[in-house]
Amino acid sequence: MQLLQTPPPDRHSLWEDLAAIVIGTTLVALAIQFLRASELFTGQIAGLALVLSYPTGLPFGAIFFALNLPFYVLAVRQLGWRFTIKSFFAVALMSTMADTLPHLLTINHLHPALGASLSGILAGIGLLSLFRHGATLGGIGVVALWLQDTRGIKAGHIQLGFDLCVFTVALFLFDWQQVLWSLLGAVILNLLIIMNHRRDRYVARS
Numbered sequence: 001m002q003l004l005q006t007p008p009p010d011r012h013s014l015w016e017d018l019a020a021i022v023i024g025t026t027l028v029a030l031a032i033q034f035l036r037a038s039e040l041f042t043g044q045i046a047g048l049a050l051v052l053s054y055p056t057g058l059p060f061g062a063i064f065f066a067l068n069l070p071f072y073v074l075a076v077r078q079l080g081w082r083f084t085i086k087s088f089f090a091v092a093l094m095s096t097m098a099d100t101l102p103h104l105l106t107i108n109h110l111h112p113a114l115g116a117s118l119s120g121i122l123a124g125i126g127l128l129s130l131f132r133h134g135a136t137l138g139g140i141g142v143v144a145l146w147l148q149d150t151r152g153i154k155a156g157h158i159q160l161g162f163d164l165c166v167f168t169v170a171l172f173l174f175d176w177q178q179v180l181w182s183l184l185g186a187v188i189l190n191l192l193i194i195m196n197h198r199r200d201r202y203v204a205r206s
Helices: 014-038 044-056 060-068 071-104 112-131 140-151 155-170 176-196
Strands: none
Touching: 014 044, 014 071, 014 112, 014 176, 044 060, 044 140, 044 155, 060 071, 071 140, 112 140, 112 176, 140 155, 155 176
16 A cells, blocks of 8 residues: 655745745835834834834835845855845845835825734735745844744744834833834734744745
8 A cells, every 4th residue: 555645845936936025025015104104113123124214214125124134144054045035135125115115105194003903914914925935024034934944933923022022122212102003013913924824834944
């Protein structure tokens, strides 16, 4: 009797990866617009970049891109060149979109509850699109995917833990209500990752 073997996971084609990266980065860039319209921020490196962009006046995309550079070393060593190149492209594309969208889309008013919820949902789905095609938006996402693949710790838990640290620091810089609404968006985002990105289904290493 011949034993059935589990077939290896299908590798996405180049065009499938490209489409997923464009869709994922577009959703995250749109999430950033909702955060800006609500005067909120998010967690991870994107949140840190957004927080720094408010007082400095520097473009979010430029700060986000620069903060991600050190994490590429870890990505190359632990997750491979394929993952790193796709992630580098995703970060560059999202940074460009985030700085371009304000010239194309104007939101005059958005209640923070709606802004936090929409941004969390959009960013969560956007990151899932990237994760499932072997990419991320750098930063803590690289660490989270690496630890999920090698240690079995859910990526969403790692990201949420880092986010709590970011929001704790933010309490000393921003109004507490602004921080709490921002935290809501981050919780929604990471819950989507926890529920939908599992180590037994998806791995980042190429």
